[in-house]
Amino acid sequence: MLNELYQEIILDHYRHPRSWGELEPPKITQEGFNPSCGDEVILDLRLDDGRIEDIRFHGRGCSISQASASMLAESVKGKTLEEARALIQQVLALVKGEIEGDPETLGDIVALAGVRNFPVRVKCATLAWHTLEEALKHADSYTDWGVK
Amino acid sequence: MLNELYQEIILDHYRHPRSWGELEPPKITQEGFNPSCGDEVILDLRLDDGRIEDIRFHGRGCSISQASASMLAESVKGKTLEEARALIQQVLALVKGEIEGDPETLGDIVALAGVRNFPVRVKCATLAWHTLEEALKHADSYTDWGVK
Amino acid sequence: MATTRLAIDAHEIRRQFPFFQPHPEMRSVIYLDNAATTQKPYAVIEAVSHFWAYQNANVHRGGHGAGAKASALYEAARECVAKFLNAREPAEIVFTRGTTEAINLVASSWGETFVRAGDEIIVTEMEHHANLLPWMRLAEKQGATLRVWRITDDGRLDLDALRALLTERTRLVAVVHISNVLGTVNPVAEICRIAHEAGARCLVDAAQSIAHMPVDVQAIDCDFLAFSGHKAYGPTGIGVLYAKRALLEEMPPYQVGGGMVRIVSWERRQWAEPPAKFEAGTPPIGEAVGLHAALDFIDSLGREAIAAYEHELTEYALRRLQEVPGLRLHGPVPDRAGIFAFTLEDIHPHDIATVLDTRDVAIRSGLHCAHPLGERLGGATARASLAVYNDTSHIDALVEALHTTRKVFGYA
């Protein structure tokens, strides 16, 4: 069970986060916070023509929350808003055990399914995804990507 | 037991309090209050030459607290401070069941012994007496009886 | 009284309470002091004991499974309260020590932020100190004015009198749902509507109504509502403040400490979201579990059924009390709740209570923490108050003991 939670790929993303850092403005910044454990994920996005043109993240917290953010950043870059929204739903369902993950389409992300047996850690795995969901909610209301 | 508590003499003092009212200045006023039930007794005293020259009381509360105050006022008027202090100690001991009361010396006051079986009501019976005790504590420090 | 017509069987209900079981150390008591506090069913006592025995851990900021489970139990209690009150969401429920703390919280946090010099606060003449002193103090502190909404001679509130009191400076109307002395059931939904029309907020003190009738915050449309667990078959140490989400958002914290803050550095602080923002320190966790069980107990009987049953019992009590010569009952008749404050001849209420106590009938005497109302009524009163486990035999015992009291005091 533990080995499922802390798979090599999770630890790798934790130790070597992809797309770590902040974007230069103009950008959308969305902060995510898990009050029950203090985990923090901050996403910087640049949208263009209905696509996530660039994305970076920073934050602090456990391996799960940070690895999950790293996987998110890696996987949604270049996707359309619609594709990103669909992916979010898929990942949330995966993590909650509602669907089985397809490694073909999800790649590294399937490793997040390991939290299923750790109810307390589900929120760590979903934090980044909920944060992106929140950011995209407002996507239509941005006229200038640099200012909220 | 009830009939011991509410003896005829108690009800008589309750309905026809002796020495009810206030004194004209100069006087000592001492307030007594029982926070557990709200009973109130206010004593007005005039001392002269080491004696309780005059005393009045007013207040509000149950039959026990008011009858006890009435008995007090009736019995200490004219007594020396020393005699009054001795009487207070005797009454407190009586009410707490530490001594048997002598009707010869105590008169009506023996009726207060009826509270012994009602622990909650002991404070009602002792309120006036503790109030007098408090007033006499300061007796030596009064130079002018009108001003505390 | 045909209790069989109703779903409530008080005798059956008393079997759910250890207090009413024969016990070698205790004399059995006819308990008519429910407005002060109610007895607790086994279900509540056992839920609390079970928590202390096997589920105990602190909430917030996990680390281990026991902590996560305790947090889940604590939040489940909040959800239960939210449903019980028909709040829009659990975040509108703040746990406090009781009604008193809930109202102090509002007076301090909301009041000191939104009530300014020259503003007005309306309180009724029948308020308990808990819904009076916080507003008196706030008014003094802010230089605001307290306006007293007087009661009618039969112990009711007149809505036209409220309309006459409301001005554009009125910030709040503070009103008790059921008076803990008069038994008056106030039309709080109408009061809120009238207050809102005038641009004022409305706080409802539901301490005496919560366990005795349906209380729906959306139907009432109050801005704030407060109650205590211990008057609703639950433990002491816990109560509830309901407030509309938008109000909680704009209110500053009340107490500050652990659990109500997101970030603290020497330079800056960021408060947590409501309701956490208002729950500094370790909350009453075991007590929340107990309150949850208490509300489940109430729901197992049904609040409509409880109200109907207590209504019939109240009618019976009114009839029987009126038979006692020299008994003067305060409050409206017949339309009222099961709280009966009265005097009997010239017998002081403490003496009434003492005589009744020797007959194992437990009532309360005094000013019932509503001194201004007490003054209006002419001083202390004796008070009997009902709960769902009482029945007509208890009223009979009360009346019998009142006759005894008359005799002890020499009345024919």
Next chain:
Amino acid sequence: MATTRLAIDAHEIRRQFPFFQPHPEMRSVIYLDNAATTQKPYAVIEAVSHFWAYQNANVHRGGHGAGAKASALYEAARECVAKFLNAREPAEIVFTRGTTEAINLVASSWGETFVRAGDEIIVTEMEHHANLLPWMRLAEKQGATLRVWRITDDGRLDLDALRALLTERTRLVAVVHISNVLGTVNPVAEICRIAHEAGARCLVDAAQSIAHMPVDVQAIDCDFLAFSGHKAYGPTGIGVLYAKRALLEEMPPYQVGGGMVRIVSWERRQWAEPPAKFEAGTPPIGEAVGLHAALDFIDSLGREAIAAYEHELTEYALRRLQEVPGLRLHGPVPDRAGIFAFTLEDIHPHDIATVLDTRDVAIRSGLHCAHPLGERLGGATARASLAVYNDTSHIDALVEALHTTRKVFGYA
């Protein structure tokens, strides 16, 4: 470790706790989160249940025997606390919800009365939010200045640094007795003496010391002291503020409501005497009964014996923890209490706690409600904390689980 030399037999003590008994629904847990909250002995759970079942009534303003008995139990709890702390009289003991409320009470009532613009308050860098945020807020409100008494690199307080901070404008020194992160035991008696010499008051946060060593308010000579029941084997929902009588006399009430007022009319109010003045509304009655039982439990073991036992266990833990490669322990060594905040390699503390939880070892992770200290230490830590029912086998299990954690994260 020769536990036989000591009067404490942890195995025997665990038999007094249901939490440590085999239970069909529960996995047995090695509980090392005692700084968050302790488990409860049968004696406490039963005292509380017994109260709810057979002794329940509201306190204050009698009327019946049950009420008088409940009041007596409540006041007996206060006397018990007074003796436990060696206070001069029970009136110096105010019941609160916990440490957090006790300190908020002082900051609000005493602070807003006696701290003026330009005054100074000293807090240490190792304070829990409960003894930090109230002073931050007070300083802002009053225009006073918060001075931070920094810790040394080994996690102690330097008394000369305090002397350098004190000025004639210093009104208060707020200091924790035992740090809930570092385990540092602060010399509070000396700190009080130095504060008093400079004309300042001193408040001691005894949340982490109360159940682990003798605490004598006259020996410490603190002006205020606060602790929580739930960290001392008692229930949640109750805590204690000790304050010197003269201070309570001159402090205005904190919350207002029933029970803390003698007379209320529309024109005037007269507050009750302390401690009633500070206990508005129905107090935590059942919780006070539980706290009484909890302090009796502690006294049945003896605080000297507890301190000696936990000291030996702490020494053992320090030795064993130092064997774990990559483990970095915060706080002073060797002279400290049984609270161990640490990091392990680059493994995030939440992950440490999760791995330990799978091994049924319950610890806590995070910033432990002491954010400024957390910043100083470099972020979140894992924290294990001891109580009298722990023994060396628990430390062994902790160390074993830490080795497992290393392995899971790929450390040899």
